[in-house]
Amino acid sequence: MKIQLCEVTNETVRAVCALEVRDDQKGYVAANALSIAQAHFEPTAVFRAIHLGEHPIGFVQWRSAETPGTATLWRFMIDRAHQGARHGRAALDLALQHMKSSGFETVETSVVLGPSSPLEFYLAQGFVELGRTTPGGEWLLSRPL
Ligand SMILES: CC(C)(COP(=O)(O)OP(=O)(O)OC[C@H]1O[C@@H](n2cnc3c(N)ncnc32)[C@H](O)[C@@H]1OP(=O)(O)O)[C@@H](O)C(=O)NCCC(=O)NCCS
Numbered sequence: 001m002k003i004q005l006c007e008v009t010n011e012t013v014r015a016v017c018a019l020e021v022r023d024d025q026k027g028y029v030a031a032n033a034l035s036i037a038q039a040h041f042e043p044t045a046v047f048r049a050i051h052l053g054e055h056p057i058g059f060v061q062w063r064s065a066e067t068p069g070t071a072t073l074w075r076f077m078i079d080r081a082h083q084g085a086r087h088g089r090a091a092l093d094l095a096l097q098h099m100k101s102s103g104f105e106t107v108e109t110s111v112v113l114g115p116s117s118p119l120e121f122y123l124a125q126g127f128v129e130l131g132r133t134t135p136g137g138e139w140l141l142s143r144p145l
Contacts, residue, residue: 001052001053002052002053003050003051003052003087003090003091003094004050004051004094005048005049005050005051005060005091005094005095005098006048006049006050006051006056007048007049008036008047008048008049012049012056013036015055015056016032016036016049016056016059017031017032017033017036019032019056019057019058019059019077019079020079020080021077021078021079021080022080022083022116024115024116025080025116027112027114028111028112028114028116028117028118029075029076029077030075032059032075032077035047035059035061035074035075039061042063044063044064045061045062045063045074046061046062046063046098046102047059047060047061047062047075048060048061048095048098050078050087050091052082052087057078057079057081057082057087058076058077058078058079058082058087058088058091059075059076059077060073060075060076060077060091060092060095061074061075061076062074062095062099062107064104065108067106069103069104069105069106070104070105070106070107070108070142071099071102071104071106071107071108071145072107072108072109073095073107073108073109074109076088076091076092076095076109076118078091088121089125092125096145099145100145104145105144105145106142106143106144106145107142107143107145108130108140108141108142109122109127109140109141109142110133110134110136110138110139110140110141111138111139111141112138112139113139119139119141122141123141125143126143127141127142127143128141128142128143129141130142
């Protein structure tokens with residue numbers, strides 16, 4: 001079955017908000033309901049459900065960074081039941097293509113460090129460490145699009 005990025009609809013919003021990461025990952029990404037709520041107060045935010053076939057299995061959200069031409073990957077998760085099947089990698093590729101076709105040249109993100117950190121996942125997808133943290137203490141990463 002194919003991974004696709006789909007708009008969140010009245011039919012899928014409950015399922016998207018019910019998606020969950022593993023308990024040990026809960027400090028690493030916000031709940032999807034909070035992300036969708038925040039997107040409504042951030043004019044440049046774009047969010048999509050990650051579908052496997054017809055079913056939502058994840059969520060991704062980005063916005064413009066302060067630096068022109070740079071997108072910030074703000075939220076990204078794959079439901080605990082669907083992790084480890086290379087869906088995250090496929091969905092990230094689609095999100096990066098979307099950002100590139102919207103005119104962005106660079107993407108940055110930030111991760112919480114720790115035992116369940118997605119740092120290694122991002123490094124394997126071409127991100128590099130910037131050697132500094134956000135004001136909130138998250139470790140910054142970036143890659144060209
Ligand atoms: C990070 C996340 C999206 C990855 O999704 P996934 O579908 O499990 O990842 P994939 O199966 O596509 O993994 C791709 C590769 O990265 C590796 N990988 C995935 N998560 C990893 C992790 N936390 N640490 C190290 N490697 C990891 C996989 O082993 C795989 O390697 P391979 O290609 O050599 O087999 C998922 O683990 C998640 O939702 N984590 C919790 C939320 C989070 O931290 N989000 C990012 C912060 S915004």
